[in-house]
Amino acid sequence: MSEALATPAAAERPTFIERLASASTSSNLSVDTEKRGDADYLIAAGLQPAKLGRLVYQLLSEWDARPKPRPLTEQQLALIAEQLPRKSRGRLDMVGARIKEAQWQELQRLEILRKLPTFKRLVDPHAGFLPWVQARGIQDGATKLADVLLWWCDRKCTNCGGVKLGEIATCDVCKGFGTREVPHDTDGLKISEHIAAQVDDARVGAIAALKRMPLLKAVASGRS
Secondary structure: OOOOOOOHHHHOOOOHHHHHHHHHOOOOOOOOOOOOOHHHHHHHHHHOOOHHHHHHHHHHHHHHHOOOOOOOOHHHHHHHHHOOOOOHHHOOOHHHHHHHHHHHHHHHHHHHHHOOHHHHHHOOOOOOOHHHHHHOOOOOHHHHHHHHHHHHHOOEOOOOOOOOOOOOOOOOOOOOOOEOOOOOHHHHHHHHHHHHHHHHHHHHHHHHHHHHHHHHHHHHOOOO
C-alpha cells in the first residue's frame, strides 16, 4: 500500500491515507463547490466498493484517537525484575523484565483494539475478514487476524517502543529498526497481504472518486 513520491517536496505532503485519517476527525465537514475539503475525502471513500479496505482506514483513525499505555520507567522495570530469578552474581534480569513489559503492552493494546467499533466489523464472521481467513484453513484464525490487525495499527517494536535505543545500544528484538515483523509467520503474512490488497483497492477507488468530485459537486449544486 506504499504511495510513491517523486520529489522531496512531495514527500512532505500528507499521503492519501493520512489525509483521509485527518478528515475522519475533522470538525469542519462542510462541502465547498469551489475547493477540496475534508468532506470530499470522506465522500470519495464512501463512493468506492472496497468496503473492507475502507474500514481498515477507519480502524487506523479510531486507533490513533485512543490513548495508549505508556512504556514503563526504569524504576518500574526494576521492580518487575525483582520478582524474577536473579542472573549470575545476583544481577537483576532486566532483559526478562522488558520481555514481561512487552507482553503486558501487547495485551493492553489488544484490549484497546477489541473495543474499537470498526474492529468488530472487520472480524465479523460473515462480512469481515474472518470468512477469508477460515476459508484458507488457517488454524486459530480469529486470534491471528486480531494480532495482524493490531500490527496494522501499531508496528512499533514492543521491546524498545520504536525508539531503537539510540546509537550506542541496539534493541535485541528489532535490531535497531524500531518496528516489529508481522506476527504468526506465514499465516500472518497471508492475512496481512490480503488486508493490503483490500486497502489498495480502497485507496485506488477513493482517489479516482476524489478526482470526479468537482463534477459531482457541480451537478449537485445545479451548475452543470
